[in-house]
Amino acid sequence: MTRDEQPMIGESPAFLEVLERVSKAAAMNRPILVVGERGTGKELIAERLHYLSPRWDQPLIKLNCAAISDSLLESELFGHEAGAYTDASRSRLGRFEAADGGSLFLDELASTTPAVQEKILRVIEYGQFERLGSSHTRSVDVRLIGAANIDLPELASRGRFRSDLLDRLAFDVITLPPLRARREDILPMAEAFAMRITRELGRELFAGFSPAVVERLLEHDWPGNIRELKNVIERAVYRHEAIEEPVTELALDPFDSPWRPVSGRSTASAGAAIPDPGAAPVDLRAYLKQQEKALAERALAVSAGHQGKAADLLGLSYDQLRGILRKHDLAGR
Incomplete structure (x- = not known):
């Protein structure tokens, strides 16, 4: 595993159902949408879709569409010719060309502009596009895997995402369950993260978690899902100095401090007014x-x-x- 990779660990029914869906969808040469809250492992599912597919020995190219400005995203996806814009001193392949024969994973698809969505739709339908600054039509064979953490049909109903592109992308939609729906998987994943950070710290022993820590791990709702769990566990192990004893402290919020700057927060009660016992009977x-x-x-x-x-x-x-x-x-x- 790479340093930031999340393990594919779990035996909960929700997780096993996703793996079964992925295994079936991987063999199909069709676009797939992976949907889920932040931190649920959408990129790992995209990797599994690719490496279980007949394209496993071809490139898997990844791009987070939200990480690139609108003005550069089209060039990043479709490439450009020299002179296409001010800083384009030489021709450049885009991600679609780089993924030719393999798979292209586009995360945060909802952040793309209508113009980019139209060009993506054309590639899906016809396998064709033009680089920026060129009228020459190029052909590619790319399997597209898209991802989003918001409701794309709702965006489409408001005209903020192309309905025709959504129809083509949604040959099948794999929706990842949040960690709060996978309680059985929390401890196995926590132990895996703990073992990995233990090795990274050069320690020979991980003594486990105390019962109180286990209870907190299972009761927390994990709004940041697997990514949040990873950070919490690594922080707990790294701060834990009595390495021969179980971890007893869990800092769910790294910003928690009596000296944390505040901005307009109030602790005033929002309760109801005190009733008058003389006016009517009080419960x-x-x-x-x-x-x-x-x-x-x-x-x-x-x-x-x-x-x-x-x-x-x-x-x-x-x-x-x-x-x-x-x-x-x-x-x-």
Whole structure:
């Protein structure tokens, strides 16, 4: 594995279903869309689609469309001739030509302009395009794998993504489950990340995680998915100095500090006004329950969902806060 590569680890039904879909789709010489939240491993799925396909011994070219400005993306994809624009001193192959015979993985497809989408559609339909600054039509044989972390059909319905391109891309759509839907896979992945950072640090031993850390790993919602899990585990192992003992501390938020700069955040309660006992009978238990829920919601909002920080704001232990969240059906926030 490369340094930043995520392992393909998991035995959860949701994960195994994705692998089965990938294995079937890999053999088809058709465009495929890979959809999922950030950090769910879309690039790894694209690699699997390529290396299980008949094109496995041909190039796999990757490009994050959002990482390149609109003015340069067309040249990056389709190439240009010398003199096509001010800085074009020589001809240059684009990614489609570089991927000829193989696969092209385009991440963040939703960030592309309508003009680029039209040219991509033409390549999918006819295998043809022109470099910038050229009228010569070139032909390529490329299997396109697209990826997005937003709702492309909804974008298309608002005219922000070409419906005809979406139709061609969506021969099959593989939607990756978020990590919160793969609870069975969290610990195996965490252990794999821990072992790798242990080797990187030159240590001979990884003593595992304490029961409290295991509980936090399983209860956290992982909005950043596998990428977030990787960072949290590597940070925990790197900070852990008693290497012969299990890891006991887990910093879910690396910015968490009593000296963290604040900007307009307030810890004021958003609870309901105190009722007047003289005006009407008061249900004290219902009122206190309402106030408890309101304070817990406010603390979560102020702490951006960081439950450890929310517990500190309320003067509670992490376990006490978790009990309150479960009582008010807020545990999934």
